[in-house]
Structures are given as structure tokens and as C-alpha cells.
Amino acid sequence: MTAEDASARSGIRKTAGRPRDDSIDTAVLDAARELLAETGYAGVTVAAVAHRAGTTKTAIYRRWESKPHLVHDATFGRFTTLVPQSGRISEDVAQMVEEVCAVFGSPVTRAALPGLIADMAADPAVHQRVLAGFAGVFGGVAERLTDARERGELRVDVDPTIFVEMLGGAAILRTLMHREDGLDEAWGAQMLAALSAIVVDEPPAQ
Template sequence: MVVDFGRPRDPRIDAAVLSATVELLAETGYSSLLVSAIAERAGTSKPAIYRRWPSKAHLVHEAVFPIGAATELPDTGSLPEDLHEMICRSMAFLTTPAARAALPGLVGEMAADPSLHSALLERFAGVIGGGLAELLERAAARGEVRHDVPATALAAQLTEAIAGITLIGLLTRPDELDDTWVDRTTTLLLKGISA
């Protein structure tokens, strides 16, 4: 058993730091974002931030892409409806001002540091690996999903496809990411995974 004799983390500091990070990202962009500025705006210190997050990238990832209601998988009992909702949520997640400001820097840092990439993916491991695979297994049992690809592999590929299509859309035609785009993307992805 591990006994922690230090002070417990103050959730108010966590919330203030995450909020300050989102605000400053939208104001300055990722490359100009300073941990000292985040600390000042949050009313804390740089050491307090680094005790909670090992790097600026980890902090930004958690601030911009929080795990919560938005990352919970829909389960309507219909694969087309579930996929449509996942694409809507991904689009909403990736088109916030903070996400738009953070993504270029985060992508660059993840490409340069494979351990960072692994750590950031671990945050969503339960959503991607477990929850989505289970949802796809239920869809397969209803005859909606092809059986020749294991659900865990299909979950990973589907996650990559949704994120990839959304990111490329943001880069090439950000003004066209709307309900029509979501419908077309849903149709396209369903054709690839349907039974």
C-alpha cells in the first residue's frame, strides 16, 4: 500500500489552470503559449502546474480535449445514428477556437515524441479500445457491421477515420463542416464498415 503524505491536489487549481490554458490558447496560439502565463492567469505557480502535468503538451491536450460527456459514446441501438453522433461530436470537439489553436502544435510535438503520442492516446484508451469496440460488437450482433474485422481493430480504424476526415476537413475547407458534411461523412464511413 502506498501512503501519500503530501497535500492532496486542489481541484480548484486544476480547473483554473485548464480554463486559463483554453483562454490563452485562443488568444496566443500554441507556439506562443507559455506555462508562466497560464500560471499567472490561473493564480498559481509553474511548479504547481508541472506537478500536475509533465509538459505543456499534456496540459494542452487535457484542457482542449477533456474526457467527459462529449467523449461518451452514444448507444442508440442504431449504428447509423451512433456514427452520425460520433462525427458530430468530433467536429464540435475539433472546431473550438482552442482546438484549432492547439492542433498544429500538438501534432508536431506528437510526431517528434512517440512517448508523448502514446501517453496522449492512453487518455482516450477506454473510449477507443473498450467502449467503441463493444458498441461495434453489438452492431455486429444486429447484423449492421461486417464480421471479417475484429471489433477492436475496427474501433481503432474507425476512430482514426473520423478524426482524420475531420482534421483534413478543418485544414482544407473549414467553412464546409456543417450538417451536410456530417451526413456525407457518416454515409461514407458506413459503407466501409457495414455488413
């Protein structure tokens, strides 16, 4: 590692210079996704991503502390539409299930998830940072469900946090156990039926 790389990884930032080039972020994330799909988690290195993206390791370490942080953003960074506001909780739950199936059923997520979980287990700092990356989405879902419960659309004994854990946990387990066809249409339909039966006072709209 060069002194420049070490400086970037240590968190040292220059106080002056050119503005951050967002096109590098896009190129790096795209390169990471491509490599994940092609080689799997183990085959992704910061050097390989830099080469594919046409940038440097230093530029990457200025933006991400480590490979797991980069892989997390490449895999789940676009996971932003999980909190629909249709006005009807049954429709919102259906959209949540659809979004989870799309994200966890993608080749990139299937490739990234086992290695990312292993790195989270091995490094508490990585674990905390990855979970923090989901905080906004999980918090938004919990807020939406809390609002629905207050309006009488949701059973009063439903814990929004447990609802999120049920959907997310089931998706993760299914992805790990059935990596090729885990979150297919049949799984999504059964998950929606199960969640709706547990939490929603009325069935999803047909």
C-alpha cells in the first residue's frame, strides 16, 4: 500500500482541492456490481474495482472505508423505495414485498450476501456500519406501519420492528438457502399472504 493509500484509509482528508467528482462514485459502484455478478464476493478487490472503474484505489478509499462498505453500497444503496405511501396499508405491504424480492433476488445481492454477512460477523465495526446503512429504510417502514396502526389499518398488537425483521430476515434466509431461484414470484406471493394475514385487517387489493 502506498503512503497515499494509507492516508486515504486512515480517514485523513485534505481541506482544499477540487470538488468531489460524483461520476467516480457511479463508475466505482457500477464496477463493483459487475464484478460481484461475474466473480462473486471473494473475487471483488478494491484494486479490481479501481481498474474496472478507471480510477485509483486512493479515490475509492476516500469514499469507502473498506471492501465491505463498498459492497454494501453497491448492493443495497439503491434500496430506497421500500416505503410506499399509497394510502392503503395492504397495497403498501404488497409493494414492500415486491421491492424486497427485486433487491434480494438480483444476481448482485445473491453474490454479495454470504461474504458480506461473514465480514459483518468477523468485524464489529463493519457490522455496525452496514446496519446503519439500513437504518433509514427500516425506520421509514416502521413509521409507515405505526401510522397505519394508529389509523386502525393494522392490528394493534403488531410491532413494526418485528414486521421489518420478519420480511427482511425471511428474504435473507431464502437467498442464502436458494441462491439461484430463491425469491421468485411464488415466494413473494406466499410471503405477502402470510404478512397480510398477520398484520393487515383487510386483504390486499386484487
